Amino acid sequence: MRRTMARHPAQGKAIGGIATHIQEAMVTELDRRMVFLGTAVMAGAAKAAGMPTMPPAPDDEVGWAHIAALYPVTRAITQLENGYWGNMASPVRDAHRAILERLNRDSSWYARRAMVKDQAIVRDRAAAAMGVLPEEIGMCRNAAEGLSALISQFRDVGAGDRILYSDTDYEAMQGCMVNLARSRGALAIKISLPRAPTHETAIAAYEQAFAANPGLKLVLLTHISHRSGLVLPVAEIAALAKARGIAVIVDAAQSFYQLPFAIPEFGADFVGMNFHKWVGAPLGAAAIWIRKGRTDAIAPSPAEPDARPDDTQARVHQGTVDYSAQLTIPAALDFQAGLPRAAKLARLQYLRNRWVEPLRGLPGLEILLPDDARLHGAITSFRIGGRTSTADNIAITDALLDRFGIMTVHRAGLADGTCVRVTPSLFTTPAEVDGLVPALRTLVAELVR
Template identity: 60%
Template sequence: MTRRMALVGAAAVGAAGAVRAQGAEDYSRLVADDEAGWARLARHYDVSREVIQLENGYWGSMAEPVRAVHLAMLQRLNRENSVYARRAMQADRKAARERIALELGVLPREIGIARNAAEALSALIGQFRDLGAGDRVMFSDLDYELVQGTVISTAQARGAEAVKLRAPDLPSHDGLIDFYRRAIETTPRLKLLILTHMVHRSGLVVPVAEITAIARARGVQVIVDAAQSFCHIDFKLPDFGADFVGMNFHKWVGAPLGVAALWIRASAISQIAPARDEPEAKDVDAQTRLHLGTFDFAPLLSVPAAFDFQARITVPTKLARLQYLRNCWVKPARAIEGVEILLPDDPRLHGASTSFRIRGRTSVADNILVTDELFKRFNIMSVHRSGLGAGACVRITPSLFTTLDEVDALVPALRTLAGEMAR
């Protein structure tokens, strides 16, 4: 262990010790169907029960211990202003970055703080240096809209070609790997591949590490979008085998809105051009690739508290609960005539989120109608998603505070809507 890791690790252990000293419950041994145990955890979330909230993929509600720290940081910033911001806060920002690096399994200088994953990924794609006239950059309909737009505009600006793939409609784990293998091997002058680890449209988890290995063997660089997957699926960033990753902390880490990061492997920092407003940028720190200016510091300074709370649950325990809740509606919904579930039940391919559509209802308007009907008639919040090759859909995402009764309410609602709307 390096001296840096030892120091950061000591700080993390100290924070966790303070939490334990306050009598905080450890939830890491909860089993997925322990409703009483998960109800105890849910009491940490001050969320409305007036609506059944099954759209938790947008951002994650803060647990009360995190919200308290965030409020305290806002109050301190407002009270002390530049006295804190220009003096003591610099050490606190450094400590927050070190804690983030520790959780990600990387070096602090490989982390660049961003406001959201879209901003991070836009910098990684738009500032990727090794893309010129005649080269190709590959993406798919699985990728986030802004990511797709950035790929296309960057390729146009460089005289390169943006190659868009349509992913399989009902993918298997090995089928996804073979799909990307064929695309990579049959695309000459391919320089860059964009991979989304967890797809925001359908909830699909893409086998990024296996696909990245194929790409890197042919000299293709990979940028990974982990906005939906970090602290949802259990991994460290180097596990992907890629050199560039963008992620959010306001989703499954449960930090406040407005904090995210990009990661660039130290040996690859020079492959991403510095931000335009970094006049003396060096190839030794990833933060020089994204200039923040003055931003809301409170979310960043609250991230360690969010990690402390998540440590009381652990990612494997969290994922098991989320997959359990997902399966509690998906498996009976498969038996409903007219309901199409867009993912298989292979646990390697999903977490909390899974999308569906009513048979024959593939337009955006159709799926907005479904979400409106779920909300108005059944008191269930969901969200439509568009952009998949097979058409639009509706995404369902439970959270840690979601109850089994809330998930169970979805199935009879789908049975009613399918009976009315299926073509």
């Protein structure tokens, strides 16, 4: 999306997916801009997308089977690695195909004329789903691209300053923090979060790090770790950081639409997130958010040397991208509109607990997260006793797939070793998750002596 686009005046069309916990002042502003159009319109969009009018209870298998049927996914294996990207539901896939066809047919005639208006609608729909103002966001291809810009172009770090990140953060973002420090003569501090975290100890780890490193200028917080699945108490930690004058960047790549929240609730300065994971848009749809009044803290992209100080989009230069992915965001939000995020999370946690609870306490099996619902969503990782190397955990994922037909993925980088990540999705059945239980019992018996 080009940063010079004017906002389309006819944006009072169906808008779905807006968070229910937007701050009162933000709701007022969004109402004024005709971005929030009410639950009746969202319900209509959801019905048109094939979603039920009422969300099923977490264990309502008839209701969830109806939703699962809208996902054209393979059943040749049990897919429990759904943290990479989200499958498009059939209505979203159909909308994407139609957009691709138009782009291929009309090319620049559409792209340089009518598409500008459609992109402005996309931006407003995306902002509404995030609970923010359209001018506060910039579109990009993925959270890594957006967060790389936010970190690498952060201006307020100089020689002798300190910045902070943890072992739960995404590898590329850790690399960006290290390179930011190197390029400015600063010091990058890496902390390790507790091996068996609780809500309190996770907060305490950052509080202690803040106290031990006076003069910190920036902290990176990952809302849901792609490694263990830990849900970090971001709002509480961000409040501690802000009290010390520390700028906060939040990585919400895994949490956006997996958990119910609006972006302003973090209390952060900058956020990067995806639409192609838990929103279910096509690959290549993501955004950054910069709090109003903080845009100039991020230098413009080198490709945008004359950008205005308040131009958020200029912080990520897009060039020519896969426009079809971004243009399909409204269809993905329409589909999600019929499933409140709290109901979605309840189902994902129900599926997660189907395998965690029977295996909790099994000798030789370490489940990395507790059962505190504040600390997990769909994702939870495990280790088999003594098997902490990358090779060990690749072998475990291979055994689960080759012998039991279950797809998982290893995740390296935690201070205490590599693990295996398990991630159900909305189309996952209880029987599929239940199959992991005997598979892990068998592998533990074989590998732990």
